[in-house]
Amino acid sequence: MDSAGNGFAKSLWVTTAEPAVDAPALTGGIDADVVVVGAGYTGLSSALHLAEMGQSVAVLEAREIAWGGSGRNGAHVNPGWKVLPSAIRAMYGKERGGRVVRSIDGSCDLVFDLIARHVIECAPRRAPYLRGAYGKSGIREVENWVREWGEAGAPVALKNAAETHELMGSTFFHGGMEDARGGSLQPLSYAYGLARAAMKAGARLYARSPASTVARDGTGWSVTTAGGAKVRAQYLLLATNGYTDGFWPGLRRQIVPVASLQSATAPLADDIRRAILPGGHHVSDTRNTMVYFRVDETGRFQIGGRGNPFDPCRQDGDTHHLRAEAVRIFPALKDANWEFDWGGLVAMTKSHTPNLVELGPNAYAGLGYCGRGVAMGTMMGKQMAELVMGEDVPLPREKMAPFAFHRFRNAGIAWHMISGRFLDRLDGWRSGPDSKGMWR
Ligand SMILES: Cc1cc2nc3c(=O)[nH]c(=O)nc-3n(C[C@H](O)[C@H](O)[C@H](O)COP(=O)(O)OP(=O)(O)OC[C@H]3O[C@@H](n4cnc5c(N)ncnc54)[C@H](O)[C@@H]3O)c2cc1C
Incomplete structure (x- = not known):
């Protein structure tokens, strides 16, 4: 596995995971109903759900299966977004917002149900x-x-x-x-388990196959890899989260x-x-x-x-x-x-919520979990699969909305972290317990 300076191979997860999923690099040209770019929880969950619904799916991963956040995270299966249900209803309206809240509420159950249904060895713990x-x-x-x-x-x-x-x-x-x-698990083993389940259901997974260019092909899409291989498909799903590159123009500025x-x-x-x-x-x-x-x-x-x-x-x-x-x-x-x-x-977003972005006809990106993507990435992948099947999924489809001044993002992050540290200290000094033992 690639390790140069990216902190992956030195992880606890690589050392203790179930055997890695061995996927070939794509060569030549293939056809599929759906091409998925990125093999983390989002891409693998969409591939698994689509394959189970009878679709032919090809997944392109630039590095190795689960090389991104899905193979590196803190192992916490957390419910909820950073924003609360009232803010979600205010953002999306009462009916749509209510559906979003219910789907967030079910996202941890989705993870543990998949683990049980596909017998995924990943040390699941429902504490x-x-x-x-x-x-x-x-x-x-x-x-x-x-x-x-x-x-x-x-x-x-x-x-x-x-x-x-x-x-x-x-x-x-x-x-x-x-x-x-909530709960926790071995995150890399969970991703490998999703990958194996997707392959068993018929999805084709390709590692070391970075999607490099994309073009309309009749009513569908044609994606070419850096190595010159090609996938033609009716639907295109992007699942690249914090590792989003220049493959889809402008998308990296969404996060x-x-x-x-x-x-x-x-x-x-x-x-x-x-x-x-x-x-x-x-x-x-x-x-x-x-x-x-x-x-x-x-x-x-x-x-x-x-x-x-x-x-x-x-x-x-x-x-x-x-x-x-x-x-x-x-x-x-x-x-x-x-x-x-x-x-x-x-991957942080402007709204502090995950984004389901409509990129073009039959082309979507699901990303921006703000550090909470184990459950929500799995849920996003499921809803992207359902979207392909023509369902009205809870998550609203949004237009691409890039950050302004994206090139100055690191200065913004530095300011946020330094001022945040100061505010945290101030907050700690000002507090004291009330009669119920809660600090005020
Ligand atoms: C250190 C860390 C700790 C975290 N802790 C938690 C936690 O405890 N709980 C929680 O809920 N969330 C946590 N998260 C967030 C969570 O891991 C992510 O939100 C989640 O893994 C995102 O999954 P994903 O499939 O969308 O993206 P990723 O798993 O990041 O996968 C994206 C993949 O896309 C590939 N890719 C990019 N561009 C291309 C291209 N052009 N062609 C082909 N492939 C491409 C990348 O190589 C990568 O493998 C953490 C993240 C990190 C990094």
Whole structure:
């Protein structure tokens, strides 16, 4: 596998995954009903669902199967977008917004149902998602989440400081909330499992086959790879997320790619392991400079977060700040043996929501999960497949809407990260507990 400077081959996931999916490079010319570009969760889920609905599908992957975010992520299967149900209804209208909210609500179930149905070996764990609240604004954030998702019928619960400390095994956060829809898994093995299921259902997967140019071909599309091979298809689906390149003119400006870095320890000693997240929760927090962490089934502590503000797309960047943060939250990790470092690109959008973009006749892109694509990428892939089959899917189709000043994006990211750090500190200093043990 390619490893040069991209933080993939050094990952915990590559070391512990089920055997990699061996897909050939495409040569010559082939026909299909649908050509999918990108073999992560989005592309593989669309390929699997389409093949199961009787469509002939060809998937083109520039590198190896699941080489992108799907093979590198934090392993958290998280419900929900960054924006709340009320904002989603305000954006898309009551009826459409309600359908979007219901499909988000079902996205974690979709992942675990696929794992069960296709017997995917990926260490699935259905323990709740725990969100640590930091400072006043963090408490407000979890309160809003619990109120809104609670009203939508989701199994969510607010936790005061003492309850959070007990669930976490740390006194670092000021409160929190638990969302029982979540879970975790071995992300690369999950992607390999989707790929194998898609192939079994008849989809053709091609690795080392970067889609390079695209042209209209009658009523369909003709995609040519960098090696000169060709796929002709009626439908074109782009599933390239944080790794979107210049293949479709302008699409890379739909998103801002940002690196997320991770570090993992060797399996912890039993006493430390029992004290950290004793209920098997996976955690992220409410800060602008949030981190996400969990203990895996072998007892490794694994933490992720943003990289260097001045080199925000570097995927193999220094992770010392993440290790230091782990020790701040869990002092017992001070002598931990950190064994793995890796990273990858997440895709941020203007709306902070995933985008289903209509590129042209029978051509769509699904991308922009803002760091929450395990469940939502799988759901997006399913809905793109249903769209091809003529269904009115919940996610609204949007026109391409590129970021203005995209070329200055790294300056924007640096400003966001540095000012966010300052605001987080300010928020922590201003807080204190109320009579119910919630910090205000
Ligand atoms: C470090 C990290 C931690 C994360 N943690 C979490 C988490 O804990 N929970 C969560 O829900 N989400 C998380 N995410 C986000 C999640 O991993 C992604 O949203 C998700 O994997 C996106 O899947 P995808 O299939 O859309 O894209 P990817 O998996 O990124 O796949 C896109 C693929 O497209 C290929 N490609 C690009 N251009 C071309 C081309 N021209 N031709 C052919 N192929 C092309 C790329 O090589 C790549 O393999 C994390 C992401 C990262 C990087």
